[in-house]
Amino acid sequence: MNRSSRVSRWVLLGYCVYLVLPLYWLLTMALRSNADIAGTFELLPSNPTFANFAEILTNPVWYQGFVNSLSYVVLNTLISVSVALPAAYVFSRYRFLGDRQLFFWLLTNRMAPPAVFLLPFFQLYSSIGLFDTPLAVALAHCLFTVPLSVWILEGFMSGVPTEIDDMARIDGHSFWFFFTRIFLPINRSAIGVTVFFCFMFSWVELLLARTLTGSEAKPIVVVMTRTVSASGMDWGVLAAAGVFTVLPGILVVWFVRQHLVKGFALGRV
Amino acid sequence: MAQNRVKDNRAWIGVLPVLLIVAFSGVIPLMTVVNYSVQDILDFNTRFFVGLEWYRETLDDPRFVDAFLRQIGFSAAVLIVEIPLGIIVARGMPTDGLRASLLLVLLATPLLIPWNVVGAIWQIYARPDIGLLGVTLNELGIAFNYTSEPLHAWLTLLAMDIWHWTSLVALLAFAGLTSVPAACYQAAELDGASKWQVFRFVELPRLKGVLVIAVLLRLMDSFMIYTEPFVLTGGGPGNTTTFLSQYLATMAVGQFDLGPAAAFSIIYFLFILLFSWLFYTSVMRDEDRS
Numbered sequence: 001m002n003r004s005s006r007v008s009r010w011v012l013l014g015y016c017v018y019l020v021l022p023l024y025w026l027l028t029m030a031l032r033s034n035a036d037i038a039g040t041f042e043l044l045p046s047n048p049t050f051a052n053f054a055e056i057l058t059n060p061v062w063y064q065g066f067v068n069s070l071s072y073v074v075l076n077t078l079i080s081v082s083v084a085l086p087a088a089y090v091f092s093r094y095r096f097l098g099d100r101q102l103f104f105w106l107l108t109n110r111m112a113p114p115a116v117f118l119l120p121f122f123q124l125y126s127s128i129g130l131f132d133t134p135l136a137v138a139l140a141h142c143l144f145t146v147p148l149s150v151w152i153l154e155g156f157m158s159g160v161p162t163e164i165d166d167m168a169r170i171d172g173h174s175f176w177f178f179f180t181r182i183f184l185p186i187n188r189s190a191i192g193v194t195v196f197f198c199f200m201f202s203w204v205e206l207l208l209a210r211t212l213t214g215s216e217a218k219p220i221v222v223v224m225t226r227t228v229s230a231s232g233m234d235w236g237v238l239a240a241a242g243v244f245t246v247l248p249g250i251l252v253v254w255f256v257r258q259h260l261v262k263g264f265a266l267g268r269v
Numbered sequence: 270m271a272q273n274r275v276k277d278n279r280a281w282i283g284v285l286p287v288l289l290i291v292a293f294s295g296v297i298p299l300m301t302v303v304n305y306s307v308q309d310i311l312d313f314n315t316r317f318f319v320g321l322e323w324y325r326e327t328l329d330d331p332r333f334v335d336a337f338l339r340q341i342g343f344s345a346a347v348l349i350v351e352i353p354l355g356i357i358v359a360r361g362m363p364t365d366g367l368r369a370s371l372l373l374v375l376l377a378t379p380l381l382i383p384w385n386v387v388g389a390i391w392q393i394y395a396r397p398d399i400g401l402l403g404v405t406l407n408e409l410g411i412a413f414n415y416t417s418e419p420l421h422a423w424l425t426l427l428a429m430d431i432w433h434w435t436s437l438v439a440l441l442a443f444a445g446l447t448s449v450p451a452a453c454y455q456a457a458e459l460d461g462a463s464k465w466q467v468f469r470f471v472e473l474p475r476l477k478g479v480l481v482i483a484v485l486l487r488l489m490d491s492f493m494i495y496t497e498p499f500v501l502t503g504g505g506p507g508n509t510t511t512f513l514s515q516y517l518a519t520m521a522v523g524q525f526d527l528g529p530a531a532a533f534s535i536i537y538f539l540f541i542l543l544f545s546w547l548f549y550t551s552v553m554r555d556e557d558r559s
Contacts, residue, residue: 005360005464012361012372015354015435019375022394022432025401029393041404083286090283095276102284109295111541113493115514116534119305119521120298143294146287206385206496207518221383225500239393242386249381250374257373261444 023246029239037235052240062241065220068134069203072219075138077198080145081191088153089179093162103154106147114207117143122211132214140208145198152197156190189259196256203248220245305531323532333533335508336516337540343423343512344491347430351487352480354431355438360468362443376436388500391429395501415502419509422502426510429497434490438483445479446472481552485545492541513537 029037031048056062090096091103121140122131130136164186168178184191206221213219224241253260306324309317327333358376363369379387397403397414406413415425449472457467495514498504504511504519517537521530 008357008361010361011354011357015358015439016372016375019379019432019436021401022390023378025394026390029399037399041399043401079290083290086283087287090280093274094280094283095274096278096280099280102288106287106291108542109291111489111545112295112299112538113495113514113517113534113541115493115495115517115521116302116538117298118518119527119530120301123301124297139290139294142290146290146294150287200381204381204383206383211522221385224389225385235393235399238389242382242389242393245383245386246378246381250378253374253377253381257370257377260373260377260440261447 026239026242026246029235030243032236034234034236052236053243055237056240056244061223062220065218065223066244068213068217069209069219069221072134072137072141072209072217073199073202075134076141076145076202077195079138080142080149080198081194084146084149084153084194085184085191088150088157089183091150091154092157092160093165103150106150109147110144110151112143114143114205118207118211121208125212131212132216134217136212137209137217137219138202140212141202141205145201148197148201149194152194153187153190156187156193160186189262192256192259193262196252196260199252200249302531302534305527306535308528310527319528323528324536327529327532327536332508332516336511336513339510340492340512343426343494344488346427347434347491348484348487350427350431351435351438352484355435355483356442356476356480358435358439359442359446360472362439362446364447373440376439379433379436382433384496385500387429387433388497391425391432391497392501395425395428417506419506422506422510426498426501429501430491430494433497434487437486441479441483442476445476449475477552481549485548488548489541489545492544 028043028045030052031045031050033047033049033051036045036047091099117140125131125136125140130139160183164182165178168182173182206225209219210222210225213222220241224238224245307318307320309319309322362372382390392400394400395402395415397407403413403415413421415421453471454467457471462470493514494512495518498510498512499515499518502510504515517530517533520526520533
């Protein structure tokens with residue numbers, strides 16, 4: 001089977017170059033000092049320095065930003081997956097009053113522009129004392145990660161034959177045993193894909209994360225916008241921070257790459 | 270959803286946690302917005318009911334209409350470039366081996382970069398003084414400067430969005446292509462089908478499902494774009510790259526016009542719902558007919 005024509009292979013090659021060039025440029029900037037960047041234009045850094053990376057790893061404002069980001073991303077992923085699992089299971093197994101309407105209503109939340117919710121979120125989380133905590137950002141991100149998780153998980157679970165449920169019942173297993181020991185292990189890769197997408201959408205978001213945090217829980221993406229504008233344009237450090245925010249993504253993709261194609265193939269992502 | 274589902278209303282227990290959390294993070298804020306949108310709020314203790322006044326005002330506001338038209342232009346341009354490009358890229362992908370894995374990772378990388386970092390990367394890349402792209406274009410004799418030329422700003426934003434999101438279309442299309450059975454290609458070959466015919470009659474019908482999702486996602490997300498233009502152009506030069514979210518954020522956070530901003534939000538949300546629904550139902554109606 002040879003579906004790729006010569007034209008499409010060349011387009012792919014060109015596209016890869018197009019993808020790599022800005023990333024390459026980010027890396028060279030991160031390896032140069034500010035005076036160097038402003039003074040000369042060069043394709044290869046002639047005086048590479050790791051000072052920018054050192055700045056990020058030693059300055060608490062920067063590394064604390066990473067810790068804050070990771071804590072709300074992890075919280076969000078935990079909440080989303082744990083509430084989405086039972087919901088996806090019942091959507092895939094039962095008919096009940098208003099199931100279709102409910103399912104599509106959930107999806108409409110994925111279409112709500114985050115800009116719409118800025119002020120209400122700010123008010124809501126301030127009034128219950130969660131403002132400036134990772135939990136506030138995690139809950140706010142649930143607006144789009146929970147519907148997405150339900151959608152992905154339901155897609156996978158509908159593909160698991162219901163005979164498995166019946167068999168477990170005949171064998172005398174309790175529902176709880178069936179769900180945790182039999183059903184969830186079958187859906188391992190579904191959970192993997194879901195975790196990946198929750199992680200991804202929570203990690204890349206800026207607008208809500210910025211609105212819901214002050215000085216305590218400031219995430220890395222916000223540190224990048226604030227610190228840099230305060231001290232003039234520090235291109236080198238900005239680029240180094242950029243490199244650090246790209247790395248987790250590459251790592252995560254590498255580990256889930258096989259599941260990813262399967263998840264995409266369901267058209268549920 | 271599967272066909273042979275059992276009817277049981279106790280299933281509501283299973284969706285209850287999701288309902289609670291979405292009600293908290295979705296319904297309460299949305300109702301707050303609706304509530305704002307019919308009031309004139311001077312401060313939090315002084316407010317008047319104004320009915321649909323803000324809705325009328327928003328729809329008559331020339332700045333809203335301009336931002337809306339720019340938004341439609343941007344979303345249309347994004348879809349026209351990214352969907353075909355994504356399909357071609359997917360057709361060029363090798364199906365297995367280390368090279369395929371590495372390509373997958375490379376393609377997925379832009380999707381996992383925080384959106385403001387995407388803006389910063391393109392800022393560093395396109396600036397006429399330090400950027401590889403900006404300097405190269407100027408060396409070639411094109412006076413490229415995206416901060417002062419509206420056309421250049423638009424093209425840079427488009428180039429950035431293509432860089433950021435074409436991979437999503439490509440990955441979806443790639444996953445769709447892996448589900449085409451080899452026998453279909455052999456049959457087409459026996460019939461002497463041209464490359465174009467293979468694509469049009471063998472691959473495209475099987476890609477339909479994933480492409481519907483791809484168009485929907487790109488439509489919704491490009492309609493909500495905020496962070497990347499905010500970092501790259503800040504909506505400028507002038508207002509030439511101010512899209513809907515940008516305008517809304519200025520209104521709500523910058524000027525604190527709660528009522529008008531809320532009415533704007535509701536109209537905005539309804540438009541996204543409307544576009545998605547129109548597209549979805551028109552595609553599904555074709556499906557029923559064929």
